[in-house]
Amino acid sequence: MNLSLFEIFWILLILAALLPVVRQRQVQKARIRLIRKIERKRGARLITLIHRQELISLFGIPLTRYINVEDSEQILRAIRLTPPHLPIDLVLHTPGGLVLASEQIARALLRHPAKVTVLVPHYAMSGGTMIALSADEIIMDENAVLGPVDPQLGQFPAASIMEAVRRKGDERASDRTLIMADISAKALNQVENFVYCLLAGKMEEPTAREVAHTLASGRWTHDFPITAEKLQALGLPVTTGLSRDIYLLMEMYPQPAQRRPSVQFIPVPYEDEDVERRPRR
Template sequence: MWFWLIFFIWTLVPVWRQYWINLQRIRAIRQMERRRKSRVITLIHRQETISFLGIPLRNYISIEDSEQILRAIRLTPESMPLDLILHTPGGLVLASEQIAYALSHHAAKVTVSVPHYAMSGGTMIALSADEIVIDENAVLGPVDPPLGQYPVASLVEVVAQKPIDQVKDKTLILVDMARKALNQVEVFLTELLKNKMNADNAKELAHALSSGLWTHDYPITVEKLKGFGLPVQVGLPREVYSLMELYPQPSQRWPSVQYIPTRTTVAEILMDDQ
């Protein structure tokens, strides 16, 4: 009997822990909304412990994410600003475009905060904002769409380097789809960027981000973003970082990074050693 009681408690601990963290998140979001007088939405993808078995799952931008964010936007008055906290490796192009489209059409100011990174589809979402508030060391990334396991730009390059009679029909089909995907993303990005710069610059930047000029994991730093002429503000409020801490990594492993999370001086460290 004691065995089953201990087992039952052990299985419930992750559930209660997740419930408590969720309450803390809601409290933190509510405090941000009161201070900023805005609707705060989070799109944070981390490897987080979920379910009573504590199974870690990798997250990415999905259709479910777009459904939830679009619902949040619908529930927000047109006169109320939106604040999106964004931390993601990317995800489905369709879902990313839906979110970006909805944000770009919100009447009040839309601010996207990037504490660490927003790659691929996350970059597309960030570009839809009226203002991108970003940590000085955070990065965005290229928006070239993949096709299965292949970068679409590399597929197009295949037929450019080989005689057509040496390319398989399946590859030609993939290349045709790749060209369409590149064009679709570039057109979409161009429309997003037209509100932030003149048409020629918007088209040029959209092409650079979507054409495969860089590898898909290439980090676009704050300096590069400013050079593109994007509305970027460097420096996030502490409350954004505090909110990120409520999205922890799995606890069933030793941490790969450890430190004492307090501000201190060299003199204080030397005093502790005495």
């Protein structure tokens, strides 16, 4: 059978369009196998909430994702399908997202009768931190971080809007700013009370209120990294040390490939004899 150049072109185009789909299905099957392996090891249902950029469609367009209502619907469904006696492990890797969706997930985890463990391999900021606070135990990588949960109104922190009105005074602030300040006060109060409810059963009442105020009042910038050591100092149930399987799972949620990689290394563990020993300075 002789094919024209035009027909060959269209065949190659169709194959190029199907190849990413086939690869994605292969990765999905590998994820499921690894998730089942981790579940058998830990004796718990494993749920992942991982937001990374992934290549999609023919053109490889990267999408940046955040916690949304669709995420909360899926996680609530997973929790409903979990027997009350079965522990839940949640792998969290997210920059945050909608407060509504984060609160729904946190409440559902808090109500689960069996133990809930949140695993943080890299970071879980904002709404991700709120979800982590609902867990009975938070296991982090030694270099992983959580973040403040102070509410944001558009592009401005609610606490900063309140501070601007305090400095200028009600008489000099515009009506729009005063309205935003009123909403900010309500948002700060609501988030702080919610965080307190998440912590009330895990520590003494005064400590829970103090920690809730620290995390929700805007003491730090919204992207401030809170390390495991700082979280432990606050009295939160945080430990460090994740299993290798969790890191393998994260590698199955790849970032989009770049023409020239910013970071490059040989992806195998080294023994001491593999590298020439050099005297310390």
